[in-house]
Amino acid sequence: MIITVPDTNATGIHMALVKARHNIGVASSMVFTMIVIADLRHFEKAMMACKDAGREHPSRIILVTNGQAKADRVDAEIRLGEEVPGEIISLRFHGDLTEHRASVVLPLLLPDSPVVAWWPGSAPDRPGQDPLGKLAIRRITDAMGSSNPLAAIERRARNYSPGDTDLTWTRLTPWRALLASAVDSYPSPISEVLVEAAPNNAASMLLSAWLQDRLDVPVTRHESRKGVGITHVILRPTTATSASAVRTVGWPPSRRRDYLAARSRFAAGRSTP
Amino acid sequence: MLFGVTGDLARKKLMPAVYDLANRGLLPPGFGLIGFARRDWADQDFAKIVHDAVKERARTPFREEVWRQLLEGIRFVSGTFDNDESFILLKETLDALDDSQGTGGNHAFYLSIPPNAFDQVISMLKKHDLAKRDNPGAWSRVVIEKPFGHDLASAQELERKVSSVFHSQSVFRIDHYLGKETVQNMLALRFANELFEPIWNRNYIDHVQITMAEDIGIGGRAGYYDGVGAARDVIQNHLLQLLALTAMEEPTSFDAEQLRTEKKKVLAAARAPRDIASHTARGQYLGGWAGGRLVRGCLEEDGIDPASQTETYAAIRVDIDNRRWAGVPFYLRSAKRMPRRVTEIALNLRKAPHLPFSYADIEALGSNALVMRIQPDEGITLRFGAKVPATLMEIRDVTMDFAYGTSFAESSPEAYERLILDVLLGDPPLFPQHEEVELSWKILDPILQFWAELDTQPEGYPSGSWGPACGKTMLARDGFVWRRP
Numbered sequence: 199m200i201i202t203v204p205d206t207n208a209t210g211i212h213m214a215l216v217k218a219r220h221n222i223g224v225a226s227s228m229v230f231t232m233i234v235i236a237d238l239r240h241f242e243k244a245m246m247a248c249k250d251a252g253r254e255h256p257s258r259i260i261l262v263t264n265g266q267a268k269a270d271r272v273d274a275e276i277r278l279g280e281e282v283p284g285e286i287i288s289l290r291f292h293g294d295l296t297e298h299r300a301s302v303v304l305p306l307l308l309p310d311s312p313v314v315a316w317w318p319g320s321a322p323d324r325p326g327q328d329p330l331g332k333l334a335i336r337r338i339t340d341a342m343g344s345s346n347p348l349a350a351i352e353r354r355a356r357n358y359s360p361g362d363t364d365l366t367w368t369r370l371t372p373w374r375a376l377l378a379s380a381v382d383s384y385p386s387p388i389s390e391v392l393v394e395a396a397p398n399n400a401a402s403m404l405l406s407a408w409l410q411d412r413l414d415v416p417v418t419r420h421e422s423r424k425g426v427g428i429t430h431v432i433l434r435p436t437t438a439t440s441a442s443a444v445r446t447v448g449w450p451p452s453r454r455r456d457y458l459a460a461r462s463r464f465a466a467g468r469s470t471p
Numbered sequence: 472m473l474f475g476v477t478g479d480l481a482r483k484k485l486m487p488a489v490y491d492l493a494n495r496g497l498l499p500p501g502f503g504l505i506g507f508a509r510r511d512w513a514d515q516d517f518a519k520i521v522h523d524a525v526k527e528r529a530r531t532p533f534r535e536e537v538w539r540q541l542l543e544g545i546r547f548v549s550g551t552f553d554n555d556e557s558f559i560l561l562k563e564t565l566d567a568l569d570d571s572q573g574t575g576g577n578h579a580f581y582l583s584i585p586p587n588a589f590d591q592v593i594s595m596l597k598k599h600d601l602a603k604r605d606n607p608g609a610w611s612r613v614v615i616e617k618p619f620g621h622d623l624a625s626a627q628e629l630e631r632k633v634s635s636v637f638h639s640q641s642v643f644r645i646d647h648y649l650g651k652e653t654v655q656n657m658l659a660l661r662f663a664n665e666l667f668e669p670i671w672n673r674n675y676i677d678h679v680q681i682t683m684a685e686d687i688g689i690g691g692r693a694g695y696y697d698g699v700g701a702a703r704d705v706i707q708n709h710l711l712q713l714l715a716l717t718a719m720e721e722p723t724s725f726d727a728e729q730l731r732t733e734k735k736k737v738l739a740a741a742r743a744p745r746d747i748a749s750h751t752a753r754g755q756y757l758g759g760w761a762g763g764r765l766v767r768g769c770l771e772e773d774g775i776d777p778a779s780q781t782e783t784y785a786a787i788r789v790d791i792d793n794r795r796w797a798g799v800p801f802y803l804r805s806a807k808r809m810p811r812r813v814t815e816i817a818l819n820l821r822k823a824p825h826l827p828f829s830y831a832d833i834e835a836l837g838s839n840a841l842v843m844r845i846q847p848d849e850g851i852t853l854r855f856g857a858k859v860p861a862t863l864m865e866i867r868d869v870t871m872d873f874a875y876g877t878s879f880a881e882s883s884p885e886a887y888e889r890l891i892l893d894v895l896l897g898d899p900p901l902f903p904q905h906e907e908v909e910l911s912w913k914i915l916d917p918i919l920q921f922w923a924e925l926d927t928q929p930e931g932y933p934s935g936s937w938g939p940a941c942g943k944t945m946l947a948r949d950g951f952v953w954r955r956p
Contacts (some may be wrong), residue, residue: 206763207762207763208686208761208762208763208810208811208935209686209762209811212811213847215529216847216848219874222873225747229867229868229869229870270765271763272763286842299762301759301760301762301763302763303810304810305686305762306937307955309842309955309956310837310840310854310955310956311868312835330883422740
């Protein structure tokens with residue numbers, strides 16, 4: 199069922215939830231709360247992503263957007279037993295209340311269970327300092343969702359606080375596995391690395407940084423229009439000049455829900471904000 | 472007889488509860504209700520007030536015939552607490568009602584009045600022979616509300632006065648929490664099951680957290696609240712009663728006497744922490760945004776002294792010195808302007824003595840917990856670890872939930888219905904007696920005294936948060952964290 203609660207507060211939303219759950223007659227067995235913070239223009243996309251995430255884990259998903267009304271108020275819409283096993287509460291904040299969203303979200307967190315915050319689009323510069331981010335023990339951002347992915351991933355790196363995760367890292371998992379096994383099977387030291395990727399690709403930047411950190415050799419990053427994402431990685435060993443090995447990455451699933459699922463499974467630890 | 476009919480409680484809870492009882496057929500047909508207040512009202516004016524309160528708040532549907540039956544017995548006496556004539560008039564009204572309704576001299580006096588008016592009313596009742604201590608064939612009962620004094624000495628003084636007019640078994644101290652279905656269910660959970668009793672002791676329980684959080688502020692209760700504070704307002708009665716029901720031994724029966732014996736035993740074994748500075752915390756809410764509304768801080772509330780040191784957040788540790796609970800701290804917290812309204816008792820179990828898993832596998836695993844939710848959304852939650860479906864052996868906390876609302880379609884009766892009925896039936900197990908009240912003050916007095924001597928401002932906390940930093944530190948000292956209820 200979908201229940202709309204216009205111009206309400208945390209107490210009003212909570213009462214509507216309890217009543218709705220009683221009417222449906224199910225006890226709650228949700229394991230965590232996910233706060234999704236999106237722009238109004240990406241609302242539909244964010245709602246789709248919420249449903250996907252909700253299918254993965256019975257959870258309470260709180261979708262936070264800002265509306266354009268002048269009055270200081272919040273409108274809520276509760277989806278219960280609609281396509282997803284958990285609950286989706288979408289909150290639209292207006293007026294001054296857009297500055298105090300955490301005050302409405304905090305009372306809606308599930309008791310004593312992990313909280314994950316997710317920005318599918320642009321994220322604050324310091325997710326760990328963001329009022330909504332502070333409610334969560336894990337904060338998921340996606341540099342590729344921002345308008346300038348390269349700048350975004352750099353900001354993430356500079357402002358990292360424990361619990362921050364960018365989906366860029368999760369996207370790299372198949373590449374990292376491939377490269378690590380390549381280094382393992384060719385035990386000679388690497389002298390130079392070349393990473394080639396589509397323009398504005400945050401993953402290539404992160405991969406270059408990772409390789410540089412682990413191998414301690416110069417890494418060059420190229421932009422090309424040969425494909426999507428990272429197209430090529432060349433690891434040049436010091437000894438073998440003639441032999442070369444080619445490995446391909448089976449293109450990883452491009453659906454973000456899979457990455458997100460992988461991350462939220464990781465939503466470990468407990469905290470009381 | 473209802474004193475203080477103009478109060479919030481009378482209109483919001485008592486009058487609707489009386490109607491609901493009548494509607495369920497639980498009141499005797501001859502039931503009469505006399506209101507007493509300083510208002511220039513006739514019977515029908517008072518009846519109108521009751522009518523409106525019932526229409527607005529009653530939980531059962533409004534039925535004209537039930538209302539008419541009730542209306543027969545509704546009277547109003549206009550007067551003041553210090554005026555002899557008012558009480559003479561009250562006596563006449565009462566006698567007339569005894570005749571017409573056949574109540575036979577059985578009277579219950581519900582004193583929904585401020586504590587300072589207590590003395591007067593009690594002595595007036597005595598003076599005008601309204602309450603008879605020993606009257607064969609008829610009973611006089613008195614219902615009083617918290618606060619039952621503000622410390623041990625004043626509680627004893629109150630008891631002395633009340634017992635000069637009423638027998639101690641005729642004094643009903645209302646603690647509406649004890650009328651709640653979930654509180655009574657705690658007794659069922661503990662003593663009707665085989666599953667829980669074996670773990671209900673220090674061998675398995677690590678620590679216990681009892682929370683009563685309100686999302687509202689002081690609001691219109693400033694006059695009462697200033698100088699009282701969260702510890703006196705809530706911990707002394709509700710929370711220590713919940714502690715007693717959680718920690719007591721099995722009573723030999725559910726007789727009032729047996730139940731009280733067990734509660735008294737455990738309260739006598741409970742004490743304030745030795746290091747009060749480290750194991751208690753108090754706070755005062757500050758202005759800000761709470762739950763989506765801009766609210767005022769405690770000191771900016773109307774009717775609160777801007778220099779008030781009254782706490783709106785109180786957290787204390789209580790230790791129980793007996794074999795069952797030695798070394799298991801009970802943490803009690805009560806506060807206003809919390810993120811949401813919730814009352815619960817959480818028993819946290821010890822960690823498993825050995826875990827044959829790697830640290831990464833159990834990173835997300837907490838300790839087992841049994842949580843009894845008293846309000847709202849009454850129910851019980853059990854938390855334990857389960858394997859996350861995947862190829863890895865990863866273990867995470869999951870919960871098993873029992874909700875009253877979904878397991879029993881019948882809605883729980885309102886606490887006041889149950890309690891008013893118990894007063895009329897003379898059935899006192901759910902009412903704390905003066906010994907219990909005094910034992911509770913004995914636990915709280917050293918803490919209140921310590922706080923008073925500090926003579927400092929309680930630590931501020933943002934409205935709509937889970938309390939001040941000192942509250943967290945207090946648990947951190949023992950290696951625990953507060954649950955997010």
